Structures are given as C-alpha cells and as structure tokens.
Amino acid sequence: MKRKITLIPGDGIGLEIMYAAKEIIDAATNNIEWEEVRAGNTAFEKYGVLIPEVTLKSIEKNKIALKGPITTPVGKGFRSINVELRQRFNLYANIRPVKSYEGIDSLYKNVDLVIVRENTEDLYKGIEHMVTPDAAESIKIITKDASEKIVDYAFRLALKEKRTKVTLTHKANIMKLTDGLFLESGRRIAAKYPNVKFEDVIVDAMSMKLIMNPHDYQVIVAPNLYGDILSDMASGLIGGLGMAPSANIGEDIAIFEPVHGSAPDIAGKNIANPTSAILTGILMLKYIGEERAALNVENALKTVLKNKEKHTKDIGGSLTTSKFKNEVLHNLS
Numbered sequence: 240m241k242r243k244i245t246l247i248p249g250d251g252i253g254l255e256i257m258y259a260a261k262e263i264i265d266a267a268t269n270n271i272e273w274e275e276v277r278a279g280n281t282a283f284e285k286y287g288v289l290i291p292e293v294t295l296k297s298i299e300k301n302k303i304a305l306k307g308p309i310t311t312p313v314g315k316g317f318r319s320i321n322v323e324l325r326q327r328f329n330l331y332a333n334i335r336p337v338k339s340y341e342g343i344d345s346l347y348k349n350v351d352l353v354i355v356r357e358n359t360e361d362l363y364k365g366i367e368h369m370v371t372p373d374a375a376e377s378i379k380i381i382t383k384d385a386s387e388k389i390v391d392y393a394f395r396l397a398l399k400e401k402r403t404k405v406t407l408t409h410k411a412n413i414m415k416l417t418d419g420l421f422l423e424s425g426r427r428i429a430a431k432y433p434n435v436k437f438e439d440v441i442v443d444a445m446s447m448k449l450i451m452n453p454h455d456y457q458v459i460v461a462p463n464l465y466g467d468i469l470s471d472m473a474s475g476l477i478g479g480l481g482m483a484p485s486a487n488i489g490e491d492i493a494i495f496e497p498v499h500g501s502a503p504d505i506a507g508k509n510i511a512n513p514t515s516a517i518l519t520g521i522l523m524l525k526y527i528g529e530e531r532a533a534l535n536v537e538n539a540l541k542t543v544l545k546n547k548e549k550h551t552k553d554i555g556g557s558l559t560t561s562k563f564k565n566e567v568l569h570n571l572s
Contacts, residue, residue: 241272242270242527243271244272245275245276245294245297245303245306247275247304247307249281249309249501251308251503251505252307252308252505257305257306259560259564263568267533267571276291298324302492304492305519308499308501308502310500330358330492333487333488334488335355335356335466335473336522337351337453337470338351340482342550343477343554345477346476356389356460357385357386358487360380360385361462362378363464364379366378381418382420383420386421386462387424390407390460393458394428397435402435402458403457404435404457405457406458407438408460409442410441425437442461449472453473470498479553483499483515484519486519495522498515510559512551513551513564514554517540524536539571540567542570543566549566
C-alpha cells in the first residue's frame with residue numbers, strides 16, 4: 240500500500256525545485272502517492288488565505304508533508320507561515336543536517352553535524368507589544384517540558400546515527416532564568432544517556448568555535464532563536480543554504496522543507512538549484528522508512544555534485560534546474 244504524502248510546492252522557485260525533487264523521489268520508489276495542496280502566495284491568489292483549510296486537513300490526515308519555500312505577503316496574514324505551521328502542529332524539533340559534499344566549494348571538507356533546534360517557543364512565540372510609542376518589548380518563553388523534550392530528541396538522534404557527543408548551546412551566563420532553565424533541563428536529560436558525551440557552550444563562543452573547527456561537533460541542540468542563527472551560519476561552511484535541508488518533527492506529524500527562500504527574482508527562469516529540495520526529500524524518505532531509496536538518491540546526487548561541469552549556476556556551473564534534475568535521474572539506478 241502506498242504512503243500518501245502532502246506536497247506543497249510553495250511559491251517562486253518552489254514550483255521548479257519541488258517538482259524536480261518529486262520526480263527524483265518517484266524514480267527511487269513507487270511507494271508514495273502525492274496529494275498536492277497550496278500555501279503562501281499561490282494559495283492566497285486562489286483562496287484568499289495563506290494557509291487554506293484544505294491544506295491543513297491534508298497535513299493532519301497524511302501526517303507527512305514535503306513543502307517548498309513560501310512567501311508571506313508583507314502586511315497580510317501570519318508573521319510567518321512556517322512558524323504558524325510549526326506551532327499549529329507542535330513540530331517541536333527542527334532538524335538541520337550540515338554535511339559537506341565533494342565537488343562543492345566550501346570552507347571545510349568532511350563536515351558532518353546536525354543542529355537540533357527547539358521549534359515552538361523562545362522569542363518566536365511572537366509575544367510582543369509596544370511599551371511606549373518609542374519602545375517595544377518581546378517576551379522570551381522557555382519551558383522545562385519543551386527544553387527536556389528537545390534535548391531528549393537530540394540524544395536519541397545521536398544514538399540512532401551512531402554519534403557520540405551532544406553539545407547544548409545557551410546564554411545562561413546572562414539570561415539566568417530562561418537560558419538557565421534550558422541548560423538545567425539539558426543536564427537532567429544528559430544524565431540519562433551516560434554513553435553519549437555531553438557539553439554545554441555559551442552561544443557566542445559556540446559561533447566562534449563552529450567556524451574555527453566544525454569537526455569538533457556532532458549534534459548541537461539549541462533554543463529556537465540560537466538554533467535558527469547557528470544553522471544558517473553553519474550552512475555557510477558547506478556551500479550555503481542551497482545545500483541545506485531541514486525537517487520539522489512532531490509527535491505524529493512531520494513537515495520537510497528546503498531552508499532557503501522562494502527567490503521570486505529568478506522564479507520561472509529554470510536556473511534554481513534543486514539540491515536543498517532533493518536533500519530534504521532524502522530526509523523524508525529516511526523518516527518514512529524508505530532507507531534504500533534515500534541511499535540511492537543521495538548516491539546519485541553525490542555523483543552529480545562531484546562533477547563541477549554538472550552544477551547549476553549558483554554553485555559555479557551552467558546547468559538549468561531541469562538538466563540538473565535529469566543528471567540525478569541518469570545516475571539513479
């Protein structure tokens with residue numbers, strides 16, 4: 240029986256890169272049935288809302304979604320459609336693999352770490368208001384339950400992927416209550432995993448150390464804001480956001496998405512790099528138990544990336560989106 244998965248192509252280049260990823264996934268396995276729905280600008284044009292009810296119901300029913308980059312219109316609707324979906328479905332864990340690939344010009348070789356970011360609270364709760372006409376206040380929410388949950392996820396991920404160290408990052412030296420709570424929660428959970436090394440690093444030092452020697456880190460777990468910043472920064476170590484996939488994981492629902500934007504300035508030009516979308520598809524395949532298909536797609540992608548003549552323009556080549564996709568398909572056997 241085929242697994243039904245919600246496909247949200249997104250806006251801008253999403254319509255190109257997500258269909259490319261879908262075609263590659265379909266070539267790797269015939270066990271998926273897609274249900275396509277909309278969110279973002281394309282949904283607003285059709286339904287008058289950014290996240291139509293049909294989209295929410297599809298995610299609720301299918302439990303798995305592959306989503307492209309989407310645009311939140313300025314001054315309309317949600318602060319962020321991505322944040323809205325994460326909070327609505329309690330997708331508490333944002334997973335950002337940071338892995339270098341041969342053939343991609345980057346600061347380092349052989350980087351292989353994962354950033355696990357708490358995905359539902361912190362400043363991203365969006366609780367803010369004007370105190371006076373000249374002063375605004377944003378409230379940071381950190382809870383024991385959410386902190387323990389995300390750190391436990393980080394340790395379970397480390398064990399699953401045979402990693403031996405978890406690093407928790409914080410600013411508890413200054414924010415002694417909020418970040419202090421996150422740190423103490425992490426220490427309690429770490430005690431349950433004696434076979435995995437645990438350390439904590441203050442976030443500003445973490446930023447420096449990650450740039451100086453990323454090979455020292457395997458799994459980094461962080462509150463929402465720090466995780467967001469560190470994961471984008473870490474993508475710069477491996478070639479940029481075009482090489483960075485992500486997953487948003489909840490108890491029974493997961494949404495997988497490339498991390499870059501919808502790039503409306505190059506939409507429809509057939510020049511966008513679909514690598515992040517393909518890597519995101521690999522994460523999804525692993526999540527649903529399609530390990531063989533995931534391995535085959537990754538090996539095909541590796542083969543293409545090794546050859547710089549087969550790259551898209553953003554990573555130094557001249558291939559179009561569709562030609563890059565065809566190269567991956569050609570190597571998928």
